[in-house]
Amino acid sequence: MLHDPTSADPAQTCELPCGFKLLQGQYQIERPLISGGFGITYLARDSLERRVVIKECFPAGLCRRNGPEVEPAAPEHAKSCRNVLRAFLREAHLLARAEHPGIVGVHQVFKENQTAYIAMEFIDGLDLLTVREEQPERLTAPVLRQILTQALEALGCVHKLGILHRDISPDNLLLGQDGILTLIDFGAAAGSTPKDDTALPMLLAVKDGYSAHELYKPDLPQRPACDIYALGATFYYLITGAPPPGSQQRLNSVMAGNPDPCPPLLGGPWAADPALLATVDQAMSVPPAERFQSTCAWAEMLAEYEAEEIVPAPGTAAEPVDDGALDAAIADLVASTNSSLTPGQPRVARKEAAPAPAPQEPRQMVNLFGEPVSDLEAWLAEEDARTRRSRNAPAAGQPPAAAGSSASADKPTFAGRLRKIFGFQNGTPATVKN
Ligand SMILES: Nc1ncnc2c1ncn2[C@@H]1O[C@H](COP(=O)(O)OP(=O)(O)OP(=O)(O)O)[C@@H](O)[C@H]1O
Numbered sequence: 001m002l003h004d005p006t007s008a009d010p011a012q013t014c015e016l017p018c019g020f021k022l023l024q025g026q027y028q029i030e031r032p033l034i035s036g037g038f039g040i041t042y043l044a045r046d047s048l049e050r051r052v053v054i055k056e057c058f059p060a061g062l063c064r065r066n067g068p069e070v071e072p073a074a075p076e077h078a079k080s081c082r083n084v085l086r087a088f089l090r091e092a093h094l095l096a097r098a099e100h101p102g103i104v105g106v107h108q109v110f111k112e113n114q115t116a117y118i119a120m121e122f123i124d125g126l127d128l129l130t131v132r133e134e135q136p137e138r139l140t141a142p143v144l145r146q147i148l149t150q151a152l153e154a155l156g157c158v159h160k161l162g163i164l165h166r167d168i169s170p171d172n173l174l175l176g177q178d179g180i181l182t183l184i185d186f187g188a189a190a191g192s193t194p195k196d197d198t199a200l201p202m203l204l205a206v207k208d209g210y211s212a213h214e215l216y217k218p219d220l221p222q223r224p225a226c227d228i229y230a231l232g233a234t235f236y237y238l239i240t241g242a243p244p245p246g247s248q249q250r251l252n253s254v255m256a257g258n259p260d261p262c263p264p265l266l267g268g269p270w271a272a273d274p275a276l277l278a279t280v281d282q283a284m285s286v287p288p289a290e291r292f293q294s295t296c297a298w299a300e301m302l303a304e305y306e307a308e309e310i311v312p313a314p315g316t317a318a319e320p321v322d323d324g325a326l327d328a329a330i331a332d333l334v335a336s337t338n339s340s341l342t343p344g345q346p347r348v349a350r351k352e353a354a355p356a357p358a359p360q361e362p363r364q365m366v367n368l369f370g371e372p373v374s375d376l377e378a379w380l381a382e383e384d385a386r387t388r389r390s391r392n393a394p395a396a397g398q399p400p401a402a403a404g405s406s407a408s409a410d411k412p413t414f415a416g417r418l419r420k421i422f423g424f425q426n427g428t429p430a431t432v433k434n
């Protein structure tokens, strides 16, 4: 993944050359590490000869290098470039306040060369993409559990500052030899309140397989559940070795009434705890409202699932026995088990005692994007009307379908399917808690 500086002709690249000085010589570039969508990351030294990493705001495709200066690639990109730069600076300043052992430390944020830079601590580690590709044996069940805890704590800190990271993925989490996980790359970050969300052209901020479907639609609300989805997808990759199917493909499939192309991890042949698998599945739910709404909720559910597992009560652990004693104990067990059986009887299915049904709270209904629905019947009627309108809308060059006469009009609508799932008829309003 890392850039090979020997293969690049500096005249042909956008990167600052080795030895280039920034901030009156306070930082000196050693070599570029990688050029990404929003910026170029360099390895550098500070004036005390300490190794640092410098990220330069350089939105590829929107800008170009003119000497050391960064300028819009075309006049029509000037506004987008300014927006990216403003977002980069604003989030860099916020990030600088995020002091957390799981978040890369920021030394300085500064403007130079008509762009902006973040100087940050150098993390001596490998990104999780490389770890999964080159050292998968490191990702044992206990290690997965530890790094999930660390990732949830770091992301929780980001969300508390009102920031959405929006680029959680295996390449943006660095794992040190000491097992410490560090979250990096806030190049796509944005304020999590709608008012703040003026940052980036949305399509720049998506990574297929990891981005939640809300990130593909600028008009949809973006909440911490976006990052929760991406963290789930990151763990899906770490567990299976492949990124999950894209969220848009999943959404389209589910909306069309087809199976989700992303099968749940729980029950699969994966070397991870069932509790972890179950929570990753939930984090990756297609409807945002079905995901955890916060990192704390995820951590709590994980602890709850783990506590449900059968563990030996303290003091009841078996004493170590020598081989002879073990053989005798097994023989005893076999003999006593056989003596309690009646030979020749057919095996009958054991009937489990049915658990008492839990008292049910009326459920808050939400639409696919997690917005509360207070009048379900009105919402369903609206969905029906929308579906019919889109079915009757003429395709390019086609006449409009006669109302009520097309075969497709007889197909159950999305809302109709929901009515069926929730078990009530058109015109029978359900009581919904709001
Ligand atoms: N603080 C750091 N310490 C060590 N290595 C780092 C650090 N920051 C970045 N890197 C390395 O550089 C790579 C790219 O960095 P980063 O993720 O910030 O850039 P990017 O993905 O190119 O950015 P963007 O998505 O904003 O365009 C990382 O995957 C990591 O290998």
Ligand SMILES: [Mg+2]
Pocket: 036, 171, 172, 185
């Ligand atoms: Mg990155």
